[in-house]
Amino acid sequence: MSQSSALHDNDRKDTAMKAVKVEVDMKVMTALKYQDIPKFNRGNIIPLTMFLKKKYKSGGTFDRLKARLVANGNFEYPESLLDTYSPKVNPISVMTVLNVTAANGNFLSAYDI
Numbered sequence: 033m034s035q036s037s038a039l040h041d042n043d044r045k046d047t048a049m050k051a052v053k054v055e056v057d058m059k060v061m062t063a064l065k066y067q068d069i070p071k072f073n074r075g076n077i078i079p080l081t082m083f084l085k086k087k088y089k090s091g092g093t094f095d096r097l098k099a100r101l102v103a104n105g106n107f108e109y110p111e112s113l114l115d116t117y118s119p120k121v122n123p124i125s126v127m128t129v130l131n132v133t134a135a136n137g138n139f140l141s142a143y144d145i
Contacts, residue, residue, distance in 0.1 A: 035082045035099075044097060048084055051099035055082070079104045 038048035069077070081102055087095045133140045 035084060038084045038097060047097045048099075051084055051097040052082060055099040055101050 084097045089095045
């Protein structure tokens with residue numbers, strides 16, 4: 033759900049405003065005025081997009097809106113990036129490890145860092 037559509041929906045407007053405020057107040061960035069950025073750096077500004085996602089309770093009823101502010105990474109220069117990737121886990125591998133662990137009566141721990 034786009035920010036503008038959430039703010040134009042009278043039923044969700046207050047919820048959307050609260051979600052956006054929570055996301056912006058996370059203190060993960062510092063706001064700058066455009067005129068305070070040196071002219072030679074203004075061409076390196078990466079646009080941001082705010083989107084909202086509807087979250088539902090386990091029973092299927094609406095719970096809240098969750099806002100996310102993300103950088104449009106497609107505007108980055110490819111040569112400025114090193115090795116960036118997001119590895120995915122093969123579900124067959126996960127099930128195999130779980131089955132072998134259970135069959136041997138072992139314990140298993142998983143960490144997401």
